[in-house]
Amino acid sequence: MCKTTNHATRFVVTTPWSESDAASKQADELALWFHCKRVVRNARSIVKVCRDEAVEACLIADEVPKFYHMSAPDKALYFHPGMAMQRCLQLERGQSDRLLTAAGVRLGDTVVDATLGLGTDSLVLAFAVGDKGRVESLEVSEPLAILVSFAIHKRAEQPDWMQPLLERIRVHVTDYLSFLQMMPTDSVDIVYFDPMFRSRSHHPSSADALREYADSRALSEAAIREAKRVARRRVVVKERISSGVFERFGLRPDKERARFSYGILNVR
Numbered sequence: 001m002c003k004t005t006n007h008a009t010r011f012v013v014t015t016p017w018s019e020s021d022a023a024s025k026q027a028d029e030l031a032l033w034f035h036c037k038r039v040v041r042n043a044r045s046i047v048k049v050c051r052d053e054a055v056e057a058c059l060i061a062d063e064v065p066k067f068y069h070m071s072a073p074d075k076a077l078y079f080h081p082g083m084a085m086q087r088c089l090q091l092e093r094g095q096s097d098r099l100l101t102a103a104g105v106r107l108g109d110t111v112v113d114a115t116l117g118l119g120t121d122s123l124v125l126a127f128a129v130g131d132k133g134r135v136e137s138l139e140v141s142e143p144l145a146i147l148v149s150f151a152i153h154k155r156a157e158q159p160d161w162m163q164p165l166l167e168r169i170r171v172h173v174t175d176y177l178s179f180l181q182m183m184p185t186d187s188v189d190i191v192y193f194d195p196m197f198r199s200r201s202h203h204p205s206s207a208d209a210l211r212e213y214a215d216s217r218a219l220s221e222a223a224i225r226e227a228k229r230v231a232r233r234r235v236v237v238k239e240r241i242s243s244g245v246f247e248r249f250g251l252r253p254d255k256e257r258a259r260f261s262y263g264i265l266n267v268r
Helices: 021-034 046-053 082-092 098-103 120-129 142-153 163-167 176-182 207-211 221-230 245-249
Strands: 011-014 057-060 066-069 072-077 110-113 134-139 169-173 188-193 231-239 261-266
Touching: 011 021, 011 046, 021 142, 046 057, 057 142, 072 142, 082 120, 098 120, 098 188, 098 231, 098 261, 110 120, 110 176, 120 134, 120 163, 120 169, 134 142, 134 176, 142 163, 142 169, 163 169, 176 221, 188 221, 221 231, 221 245, 231 245, 245 261
Parallel strands: 011 057, 110 134, 110 188, 134 169, 188 231
Antiparallel strands: 057 066, 066 072, 231 261
């Protein structure tokens, strides 16, 4: 994991409510791996740990590490590849995937996933680029990057289908504009953005826990300009049609009447 930003949620590592030997060992490993403070739980609630330690979140050393934010202590954030697995299985059966169709991903491509999140799209992109391709995954939120990078670090413990995909992903803790500005012109095939929707859905979703950690800033003209310079073929943005982003940046939506669309911009 490459780190080039100071944008971070403050957090500490601790154990679940019951501090077993296995959980204590996991907490020690997480603290060392992520260079953060490890604290004893002492039967404290998530909110009390955060207040006592003057942080915003706790990383709990469960079998699968989980983040809990003090503003939503009942919502766990953790790496779970379930949706990516479904999409990869559909691809193996010869079905299409909207993102891959919109992006025009080919075997051997280099793709920048500028908004990693919890890694679902990066895994699907890694499937599509094959063993000769790579995915450079950017995430300004350190907790989100940590969860995915730890899964890559522990890839030998992941399901067999996912191990080769994780090897094709490199996580960078950085904002996408800074990263793109440092890249040479025409150095990747595709740049993809999936910015957090700024208006909440009326229905509960997996994005609710993610929202406490994700960068909510709107996509900037500078970012699109740099993406067009860096990409050899295409820039793609996932957004709601009503957002105004498609008109603003001259993007062609893949679907006009869907809940969201992939905006396509051919650059070469």
